[in-house]
Amino acid sequence: MTSDPPGGVRLQKVLARTGFGSRRSAEVLIAAGRVTVNGETARLGRRVEPERDRVAVDGVEVGILPGLVYWLVNKPAGVVTTARDPEGRPTVLDLVPAEPRVFAVGRLDFATEGLIICTNDGDLAQLLAHPSHGVDKEYLAEVEGDPPPAALRALREGVEIEPGVVTAPAKVARRGPGVVRIVIHEGRYHQVRRMCEAVGHPVRRLVRTRLGPISDDRLVPGQCRELAAHEVRALREAASRAGRSGGIGTE
Ligand code: URA
Numbered sequence: 369m370t371s372d373p374p375g376g377v378r379l380q381k382v383l384a385r386t387g388f389g390s391r392r393s394a395e396v397l398i399a400a401g402r403v404t405v406n407g408e409t410a411r412l413g414r415r416v417e418p419e420r421d422r423v424a425v426d427g428v429e430v431g432i433l434p435g436l437v438y439w440l441v442n443k444p445a446g447v448v449t450t451a452r453d454p455e456g457r458p459t460v461l462d463l464v465p466a467e468p469r470v471f472a473v474g475r476l477d478f479a480t481e482g483l484i485i486c487t488n489d490g491d492l493a494q495l496l497a498h499p500s501h502g503v504d505k506e507y508l509a510e511v512e513g514d515p516p517p518a519a520l521r522a523l524r525e526g527v528e529i530e531p532g533v534v535t536a537p538a539k540v541a542r543r544g545p546g547v548v549r550i551v552i553h554e555g556r557y558h559q560v561r562r563m564c565e566a567v568g569h570p571v572r573r574l575v576r577t578r579l580g581p582i583s584d585d586r587l588v589p590g591q592c593r594e595l596a597a598h599e600v601r602a603l604r605e606a607a608s609r610a611g612r613s614g615g616i617g618t619e
Contacts, residue, residue, distance in 0.1 A: 423601070505580075523548070
């Protein structure tokens with residue numbers, strides 16, 4: 369028998385959020401022995417790690433409601449994030465199946481590469497797009513020059529990217545000469561580019577490598593894959609947690 373994770377989320381809450389009615393009806397399912405966590409029958413009061421644990425009802429993994437789809441796309445440079453581009457440039461929606469119709473959650477610049485989610489789940493999209501629920505977004509930036517410790521510190525503490533607008537604290541680490549890993553939870557226009565510009569090291573190449581709990585270094589640029597049920601659950605949990613704590617490094 370595996371032990372409960374010390375933090376975690378109550379199982380009935382996870383079930384209620386993934387469409388199994390109220391917490392009370394979720395408790396009835398658990399009490400009836402119809403819910404398993406990682407293959408073991410769950411008991412009432414069980415806590416789970418949405419990122420890791422596989423929750424199933426009557427043997428079917430929970431997390432995705434019928435009709436909803438979630439594509440994780442690795443956007444190449446030279447692709448826009450809007451549904452239709454007046455200039456006729458390729459859009460991220462050209463990279464996913466046409467049906468059911470989906471939309472991109474948030475945006476990446478034309479020149480930015482990396483992970484973006486396309487879905488028809490308006491609730492999750494709204495949750496993720498809400499400024500106070502912004503999940504961590506991790507970028508790898510190749511910049512001009514090699515930022516010294518003072519520049520990295522400034523990026524970490526917050527930089528003024530336009531008069532009166534200072535970015536929130538970020539996690540910043542040098543990954544090699546001229547390569548910086550930056551984790552932010554805000555989503556201001558051209559934020560990472562403007563942050564690097566502000567410390568005198570303009571971005572040459574920018575790749576988003578993680579969105580909250582979601583990353584995938586095997587997904588090649590231009591390809592997409594469906595998120596697994598546990599990934600959707602983890603994303604929803606991360607967004608709800610970010611909303612409660614409102615800061616970086618709290619996931
Ligand atoms: N920051 C940017 O500057 N551009 C993006 O596309 C995403 C974050």
